Amino acid sequence: MAIGGAALLLFATTACSGTTESTDAPQASEVPTELGLVSNLSDVMDAIDAAGIDCGDWEQLKAAADFEESAAGACPGGGRVAMFETESDLEFALDRYDTILTSAETTDLVGPNWMIDSGIGDLEQLQTALGGELVTSGNLD
C-alpha cells in the first residue's frame, strides 16, 4: 500500500511539473514541427491539411512496382505529393531531375522521404509547418 501511495505521489508530481513547463511553452501554432520520415502518403496529406492548405479530395496515383516513388497523390486543383521508400531513393530521384530537367524548372518542398510540388500551394507556408527544404531542380546547360 505504501509503495502504491508513493507511485501515485510520483505520478502526480510528474504530471504537475509537466503542466508547469507547458505553461511557459509557446502556443502550438507558433511551434514549427517536422514531419520527418513518413510511412504512409496520407500522413503527408494530413499534415498539408493541418497546415491550412486545402487539397480537397486527393487521388492516389497508380505507382507501379518499377516507379521511383513508392506512392503518389494528386490534388484536384493541381499539385502532387510523392513518397519514396527510403531517403536515398528520394536523393537519387532529385539527382535525376537535375540531369533531365533544364533551366531550374521546378521547386519542391522536400522532406526525408517525401516531396510536395508547388502546384499544391504556398510551399513556404508548408515549410513552416512541415519542415523540409525547398529544392529547385534542373540544370542550367
Place this chain on the structure above:
Amino acid sequence: MREKLFALAERRGVTIEWSSLRMRDGEYRHDLSRIRLRHGMSPRLECWTLGHELGHAVHGDIRTCNDRVTSKQERRADEWAARFLIDLDRYRDVELLREGHVPSMAYDLGVISRGVEVYQRVLERLGDHVYLKPQHGVGQFAARLVS
C-alpha cells in the same frame, strides 16, 4: 536498321520481348533491363517503338509520377530514336524527293510520321546550313549540312 537496334540492345544487356500490351506500343523497365513490344505492329511502327524504348534504356530512364520528368523523358527518347533511325544525308535526299510531304518521307525513311516530325524538331536551319541538334558552347552541333 532493325538489326542495328537489336545489336545495340544486346550490347547493353537489354532483353526484348513481345507481349499483348494494352494502351501502348512498348515499355521499358529499367529495373529488369527489359523492353516489351506489342504484338502485331507494322514493321515501321515496331522499328520506331523499339528505337524509342532503347532511347529510354540508353538514358537509364525510370518511370515516375512526376509529369515534368515524364514528358522530358518521353521527348528525349523520341529524339534519341529519331537521330538513331534517320541519317541526315538520307533525310535531305528524301525531303527533296518528297517535297516535304511527311507521310511519304516517313515511308522512305522507314519510320512513322512522328519520327520525321521529331527529327525536324532537332534540326535547325540557319542560312544555307542545316544543323542537327544545335546547342550553345563547345561542339555546337552534332552535324552540319549545306542545304
